[in-house]
Each structure stands twice: as structure tokens, then as C-alpha cells.
Amino acid sequence: MAALTRLLARPRSFSLTRTFSVAASTTETDSLLRFSPPSPSPSPSPSPSPSSSLPRFARIDPDDRNVQWVFLGCPGVGKGTYASRLSNLLGVPHIATGDLVRDEMKSSGPLATQLTEIANQGKLVSDEIIIDLLGKRLEAGEAKGELGFILDGFPRTIRQAEILEGVADIDLVINLKLREDVLIEKCLGRRICSQCGGNFNIANIDIKGGNGCPGIYMAPLLPPPGCVTKLITRADDTEEVVKERLRIYNDMSQPVEEFYRGRGKLLEFDLPGGIPESWPKLLQVLNLDDHDDKQSAAA
């Protein structure tokens, strides 16, 4: 477990100050980004003592490392899309606990049936199981020399957040936001290519503004011809299950936003539209540059 420990315990080498000072001086992005200053008296909870089934984490002396970021946001908001783009840009792994759960569901392991039942109802897997899956993934990564991470879908409960806080210096928590009707449409439009694993979305969202509310346009992300006949829908992307996932998010995961807000780590980002509108704005508020993206746009 020392390997996991070392990965989790490295210092905050990424310049959080720079990020936020840029965001604060960028008027154009003010409406998109709301950096939540720490509450006047953050009340750090005592670290919970994880049950014996949880990996034993401990802090060790800091060392150089890459970013340790977390993506929060409701189902369908696009955590996977933006976490994956940032992971390519920053050279750190994108670790989505939903993917870890789905991998386990596909395996013939002892948890497969139980996890399938839980996830297909839109419920959360127990903290013990998810931390065990994440611990194994981080250990495997560290053995390969990974030096940071972008977590997507973790933490989702206060207990998970407290356990993570007890073992890692999370630099930044990006909270992606979208209105609920759009979230539901986006979840229902999600498709995956059963052959290449590519993620697509057939929803064409075009909501006109009015009554003081801005409109929003999100073009569909259509698959290439080779994937069209191989598209599948996630079993938990039905309207009933999506609504249950949103309800659970509001109950269990929204308090996690408050947890990080109180620690001054939360960066609120209201998505202004689809990827072409949102990605450059996100880079701007993070003070990052995507040369490849610029080159392909100019081509």
C-alpha cells in the first residue's frame, strides 16, 4: 500500500493561485466560472476510520508529482468528456470510478452480479467497494509510474471525500453544472460503440433563452459510419433510472460540493454549450493552452 500512499500524498505543485487569479481577472468568464472562496470558518471533520476492508492509506513526505484533480457534477453533465480531454493535455490518467464499476460488472468476479443490480437501479455502490476498486486502480497505476490523476465520479459521498482528504492533497475540484432538463436529455442521448468503446451523443439540444434564462445549444456528437450499427445504450440511461441518479446526486453528492467549497478547492463551471463552446472556456479559466485543439481548428 506504500505505493498508493506515495501517489496520493504528493504536494500541490500545480499552481492553484495562478488558476484562480486568472479566473478572477477574466471578466468574460465571470458568468461561467464562480470560484467559491472558503467559508469563514471551515470545519474540517475528523478523518473517519475506514473499516478494515478499506485500503490503509497514510501520508508520506511530499515529492514532485503531477496534478491531483477531481471532477464533480450530475450524471450526464460531461465529467468524462472534459476529464478525459484534460488528462490527455496534462499527461495524467483519467480515472472514472463508473468505468471501474462497469469493468467489474463485465468480469466474472464475485462482485459482478451485485454491482450490476446496484448500478442498473441508479444506486450508489458501497463506500467500501468503491474505495477498494479505486485503491487497486491507483496501485496499478503507480506501479506503471503514474504521477497524478484526474478523478471522475469520486468522491460521491461525504465519507468518500473525507477518506480521500485524509490521504491526498487534492489541488482542485472542478464542479461542472448544467440545467436538469438538459442533463436528462443528454443521458438519454448517450450511446457507446460496442466495438471501439467510443462515446457519442445523439441528443440535439437547442433551448431558446427567455425570461432572463440563457438559451443553450449542444450539437449532437454523432458516431462515424463504422460505429453506427454497433451503438449500445447504458442500462442505467433510461429516464426512470436517470431521474433516480439525479435524486441520489442531490442527496448524497451535493454535500460533497459544500465539503470542497469549505476548503477553498471548488471551481464552479457552468457549461455554456457543447464541447466547441465549453472546452476553450474551461481551458481559459484553468489557464491552460491546447495547441493541438488550436491547430485542428485552424486546419
Ligand SMILES: Nc1ncnc2c1ncn2[C@@H]1O[C@H](COP(=O)(O)OP(=O)(O)O)[C@@H](O)[C@H]1O
Ligand atoms: N464514487 C462512487 N460511489 C458509489 N458508487 C459509484 C461511484 N462511482 C460510480 N459508482 C457506481 O457506478 C455507476 C455509474 O457511475 P458513473 O458512470 O460515474 O455514472 P454517472 O453517469 O451517473 O455520473 C453509478 O450509478 C454507481 O452505481
